[in-house]
Amino acid sequence: MTKGQAKREVARLQKAFELCQWDIQLRCVDAVAVDADGGDGLISWDSETLVVFIDIAIQSPDEDVRSTILHEMIHLALVDMTEAHNKVLGLMSLEAAELGKATLEQVNEQTTVRLTRAFTNLCAK
Ligand SMILES: [Zn+2]
Numbered sequence: 001m002t003k004g005q006a007k008r009e010v011a012r013l014q015k016a017f018e019l020c021q022w023d024i025q026l027r028c029v030d031a032v033a034v035d036a037d038g039g040d041g042l043i044s045w046d047s048e049t050l051v052v053f054i055d056i057a058i059q060s061p062d063e064d065v066r067s068t069i070l071h072e073m074i075h076l077a078l079v080d081m082t083e084a085h086n087k088v089l090g091l092m093s094l095e096a097a098e099l100g101k102a103t104l105e106q107v108n109e110q111t112t113v114r115l116t117r118a119f120t121n122l123c124a125k
Helices: 003-016 031-037 062-077 079-090 094-124
Strands: 023-028 041-046 051-056
Touching (some): 003 062, 041 062, 051 062, 062 094, 079 094
Parallel strands (some): 023 051
Antiparallel strands (some): 041 051
16 A cells, blocks of 8 residues: 555545544654564654654555554544543552553453454444
């Protein structure tokens, strides 16, 4: 997939998920740079500036790139929930917060994977 195609896919999903307040910067990176959790992408954001960086290994097969973009955009769609969790964790003791953070990150990732699969299946029909 070209960077232009990947950008158009991001724009399409940004509109569909009503995330137009975000300035999404797509960065095409080496697969090695994003494979920490076995995926082809990474997302980071700044809620103050509303800037989002999505790092994608676009040299992967198109279907994988499309799925990765969807996965990262679902993470962005869940950002308010993620930030609410982080606020609550900030009120807890360090020990409890560390345990809570690991649990919430795991549930967030599982939910994102489940939603990515569901959207992909729904769109395939
Ligand atoms: Zn993820």
